[in-house]
Amino acid sequence: xxxxxxxxxxxxxxxxLYALFAAGLSLMFGVMRLxxxxxxxxxxxxxxxxxxxxxxxxxxxFVAVALAAPILFVIGFALQHVLLNRTLGRDLLPPLLVxxxxxxxxxxxxxxxxxxxxxxxxxxxxxxxxxxxxxxxAIGVVPLLTLLSAIAVIVVLNMIFYRTPIGRAFRATSDDLxxxxxxxxxISRIFATAMGLAFVVIAIAALYLGLRANFDPTIxxxxxxxxxxxxxxxxxxSFWGTLAxxxxxxxAQTIGARIDxxxxxxxxxxxxxxxxxxxxxxxxxxxxx
Amino acid sequence: xxxxxxxxxxxxxxxxxxxxxxxIAAIACVMxxxxxxxxxxxxxxxxxxxxxxxxxxxxxxxxxxxxxxAGLISVxxxxxxxxxxxxxxxxxxxxxxxxxxxxxxxxxxxALFALPTAFIVFRLRGAYFAIGTWVVAEVYRLVFxxxxxxxxxxxxxxxxSITSSVPGIExxxxxLNVRTPAARDLISYWAALALMVGTxxxxxxxxxxxxxxALGAIRDHEGAAAGLGVDIYRVKLAVYVATAAMTGMIGxxxxxxxxxxxxxxxxxxxxxxxxxxxxxxxxxxxxxEGPVVGAVIFYLLQRYLADFGASYLILLGxxxxxxxxxxxxxxxxxxxxxxxxxxxPTRRRLVIPPRAEIARRVDFxx
Amino acid sequence: xxxxxxxxxxxxxGDFQALYGIDTSLDKGETIAIIGANxxxxxxxxxxxxxxxxxxxxxxxxxxxxxxxxxxxxIVKLGIALVPEGRRLFPSLTVEENLLIGGxxxxxxxxxxxxxxxxLFPILRERRSMATPALSGGQQQxxxxxxALMSNPRILLCDEISLGLAPIIIADIxxxxxxxxxEGTSVVLVEQDIVQAMKVADRVYCFQEGRLSLTGRPxxxxxxxxxxxxxxx
Numbered sequence: 001x002x003x004x005x006x007x008x009x010x011x012x013x014x015x016x017l018y019a020l021f022a023a024g025l026s027l028m029f030g031v032m033r034l035x036x037x038x039x040x041x042x043x044x045x046x047x048x049x050x051x052x053x054x055x056x057x058x059x060x061x062f063v064a065v066a067l068a069a070p071i072l073f074v075i076g077f078a079l080q081h082v083l084l085n086r087t088l089g090r091d092l093l094p095p096l097l098v099x100x101x102x103x104x105x106x107x108x109x110x111x112x113x114x115x116x117x118x119x120x121x122x123x124x125x126x127x128x129x130x131x132x133x134x135x136x137x138a139i140g141v142v143p144l145l146t147l148l149s150a151i152a153v154i155v156v157l158n159m160i161f162y163r164t165p166i167g168r169a170f171r172a173t174s175d176d177l178x179x180x181x182x183x184x185x186x187i188s189r190i191f192a193t194a195m196g197l198a199f200v201v202i203a204i205a206a207l208y209l210g211l212r213a214n215f216d217p218t219i220x221x222x223x224x225x226x227x228x229x230x231x232x233x234x235x236x237x238s239f240w241g242t243l244a245x246x247x248x249x250x251x252a253q254t255i256g257a258r259i260d261x262x263x264x265x266x267x268x269x270x271x272x273x274x275x276x277x278x279x280x281x282x283x284x285x286x287x288x289x
Numbered sequence: 290x291x292x293x294x295x296x297x298x299x300x301x302x303x304x305x306x307x308x309x310x311x312x313i314a315a316i317a318c319v320m321x322x323x324x325x326x327x328x329x330x331x332x333x334x335x336x337x338x339x340x341x342x343x344x345x346x347x348x349x350x351x352x353x354x355x356x357x358x359a360g361l362i363s364v365x366x367x368x369x370x371x372x373x374x375x376x377x378x379x380x381x382x383x384x385x386x387x388x389x390x391x392x393x394x395x396x397x398x399x400a401l402f403a404l405p406t407a408f409i410v411f412r413l414r415g416a417y418f419a420i421g422t423w424v425v426a427e428v429y430r431l432v433f434x435x436x437x438x439x440x441x442x443x444x445x446x447x448x449x450s451i452t453s454s455v456p457g458i459e460x461x462x463x464x465l466n467v468r469t470p471a472a473r474d475l476i477s478y479w480a481a482l483a484l485m486v487g488t489x490x491x492x493x494x495x496x497x498x499x500x501x502x503a504l505g506a507i508r509d510h511e512g513a514a515a516g517l518g519v520d521i522y523r524v525k526l527a528v529y530v531a532t533a534a535m536t537g538m539i540g541x542x543x544x545x546x547x548x549x550x551x552x553x554x555x556x557x558x559x560x561x562x563x564x565x566x567x568x569x570x571x572x573x574x575x576x577x578e579g580p581v582v583g584a585v586i587f588y589l590l591q592r593y594l595a596d597f598g599a600s601y602l603i604l605l606g607x608x609x610x611x612x613x614x615x616x617x618x619x620x621x622x623x624x625x626x627x628x629x630x631x632x633x634p635t636r637r638r639l640v641i642p643p644r645a646e647i648a649r650r651v652d653f654x655x
Numbered sequence: 656x657x658x659x660x661x662x663x664x665x666x667x668x669g670d671f672q673a674l675y676g677i678d679t680s681l682d683k684g685e686t687i688a689i690i691g692a693n694x695x696x697x698x699x700x701x702x703x704x705x706x707x708x709x710x711x712x713x714x715x716x717x718x719x720x721x722x723x724x725x726x727x728x729x730i731v732k733l734g735i736a737l738v739p740e741g742r743r744l745f746p747s748l749t750v751e752e753n754l755l756i757g758g759x760x761x762x763x764x765x766x767x768x769x770x771x772x773x774x775l776f777p778i779l780r781e782r783r784s785m786a787t788p789a790l791s792g793g794q795q796q797x798x799x800x801x802x803a804l805m806s807n808p809r810i811l812l813c814d815e816i817s818l819g820l821a822p823i824i825i826a827d828i829x830x831x832x833x834x835x836x837x838e839g840t841s842v843v844l845v846e847q848d849i850v851q852a853m854k855v856a857d858r859v860y861c862f863q864e865g866r867l868s869l870t871g872r873p874x875x876x877x878x879x880x881x882x883x884x885x886x887x888x
Contacts, residue, residue, distance in 0.1 A: 035416030037364070086614055092415045096362055097570055097613045104563060104606035108599035168748060168756050175745040178707060181727035182737050184760010184806065221558065225427060228420045232413070266431040269424055273409055276421070280412040 399537025
């Protein structure tokens with residue numbers, strides 16, 4: 001019984017990580033209807049960026065991410081402004097193919113620079129610290145921080161989207177590009193800003209990716225799939241739905257792993273397919289749309 | 290359409306013929322014959338290269354039909370390559386079926402798998418469909434990795450008794466005076482040639498049919514096509530299942546030739562989707578000629594640059610992005626912009642008889 | 656020099672030419688109405704001024720400055736705001752957010768603030784936190800006009816603001832016009848409702864199949880002239 005309770009708790013905590021992966025993807029789709037096939041690879045890229053900043057400056061990853069975040073904001077802004085804005089339009093193929101190409105470039109670029117070796121972000125004692133809950137169940141501090149960070153990210157994103165002028169501009173642009181322009185909104189700038197913001201979220205996701213487990217240049221595509229599954233399970237259009245989707249996916253994976261360790265990933269995918277078959281609009285779809 | 294069709298003012302006819310269809314058909318026949326007889330003069334390396342070229346081209350034609358015509362942008366076609374490969378292993382090793390018979394059977398079973406797969410992934414639209422197909426391919430990979438009779442996660446090899454039992458192998462050995470492995474390659478070569486030509490022919494015939502016209506309409510404007518009475522779901526489903534069958538057959542052939550299979554290789558997104566997408570985009574999506582051009586270029590790059598590993602892939606990715614941004618119709622698009630060429634004419638042209646002068650004065654509604 | 660001027664303005668949708676060399680002018684504080692049958696090019700004309708369709712730089716001039724090739728986001732910053740055909744409010748924004756976003760690109764102090772718009776259309780204050788799809792057609796039109804006013808435009812372009820509304824509602828909306836003009840705003844109205852247009856406009860331009868077919872002051876034009884300008888002869 002404890003084993004199952006433990007699986008549930010760990011599943012919810014793992015869901016925090018997936019929600020962090022998914023929040024960036026959700027943001028990109030929400031504002032510019034962009035489905036970014038390189039999302040997972042960009043998370044891995046950010047993890048390497050934190051690794052390098054932490055290593056070169058001898059910093060703790062938590063400090064390094066604060067330094068890497070603005071850099072990543074600029075990279076995201078530039079990527080959208082220079083490259084991805086050119087691909088957006090009625091035709092679906094260009095954004096998909098360009099981000100697919102980016103995925104291959106990032107993956108192999110990282111392989112070239114860092115080799116296929118596994119890496120890990122090191123943060124001392126916190127990595128292994130845990131809070132005992134009694135009954136043989138303990139919560140790892142890092143997994144807990146992951147979930148809390150995911151909640152914090154979603155609260156902040158919701159505040160930006162629903163309480164600030166730029167958030168209004170994000171939503172207006174997503175509703176109607178042409179009329180948004182009539183409001184004096186510079187579309188390509190808004191898109192670039194949204195991508196910059198998504199990259200900051202990605203930096204936070206990358207921090208926990210690297211703290212929780214080993215990573216190497218090839219694990220990006222799987223992270224894209226988890227992020228995507230969380231977004232679809234939760235239902236498009238709501239950040240809280242994305243968090244819920246992440247938790248559902250995390251639970252499915254830990255429960256699957258509890259039955260047979262080799263079934264962890266498969267159980268997550270199957271949960272996604274079941275949700276898709278039964279509730280194609282996700283578990284928590286936005287009322288309108 | 291006959292002369293009697295539109296009596297009142299004007300008669301029109303539509304035709305799909307290009308400039309000199311007869312000449313091109315003749316050239317095609319000669320080329321086909323030359324390719325079929327190539328083994329008489331070619332060495333084993335060239336034959337193996339050609340097998341690779343043929344199956345990549347066949348895969349590219351399938352993906353082109355899916356993405357370029359039906360608007361189904363899949364990044365999960367590796368699901369059917371791997372499935373076809375594993376089916377070949379299952380049918381021959383576990384079922385004791387003749388390998389050449391196993392290839393069409395693998396195609397048939399792939400189509401059967403494609404139906405429930407479509408039921409789920411068709412719930413996702415546009416770009417989400419793409420990632421959804423990828424998830425499905427991962428599910429296939431993970432399931433086959435669990436299937437111990439076919440080697441589980443590490444995979445397995447075809448036994449020599451099967452690879453050497455390909456029908457016709459003795460005949461080839463005697464005719465061309467070669468050893469068993471070379472004879473096996475030759476059988477694979479002809480099978481690959483047949484599959485490639487078959488795929489090409491199938492795509493060509495589909496596009497020239499009424500259903501092909503519906504596909505073009507969907508590609509150009511899905512909403513308008515639906516308004517004109519095209520049952521989009523059914524047309525897309527038919528294309529998805531048909532390409533799954535062909536992709537499955539190609540996958541079976543690939544793994545008959547490779548004689549060794551593992552889940553990671555058989556369901557590789559890079560090998561069976563990224564490369565294929567690259568071929569179609571570089572060559573020119575939405576044309577039959579484009580993938581042919583793309584496959585030849587990809588073959589040359591692969592042959593001379595693949596040793597550079599990661600840098601080679603970076604180059605491919607960059608090339609794909611550049612073409613998508615600056616020449617979205619691909620190399621074949623650049624060629625046809627300059628010359629009015631169509632090796633596989635599928636576009637319908639309005640043929641206006643000479644007395645149609647009046648038509649010029651008719652004002653078209655806005 | 657006129658305040659806003661179009662010179663030999665042409666516009667295309669692909670191969671289809673929608674406007675053929677339109678010359679118009681608008682003075683400061685003036686209201687002009689563009690009338691004409693469906694498909695005459697009236698909306699295209701407004702879109703060309705608002706920067707949604709691009710022409711040659713000289714084809715649209717604001718106080719002599721060529722602005723015909725500028726994008727819509729630029730144009731609004733120059734003080735030209737469009738109330739688009741069909742209202743086109745942002746459905747995922749509340750009424751108040753729709754008004755606020757109207758002032759996003761042009762943040763200058765002026766007569767029009769949230770409070771002032773609410774004073775002009777009091778019903779909007781009551782509905783301020785509602786989603787816009789829940790509003791009636793007339794309320795949506797008020798919100799769309801209010802949204803455009805929030806940029807404190809020097810020129811207000813209105814595309815078919817009476818479309819699909821009951822006469823009594825149309826009268827309500829047109830009742831707001833004098834207050835808008837009182838702030839010195841020039842107005843370009845595209846209007847199907849000729850009677851309404853004639854009532855409020857200082858001058859009228861009639862379009863026919865993308866060409867200017869008649870110009871004049873409402874009082875000086877006869878029914879026959881307008882009928883001919885509408886439908887040709």
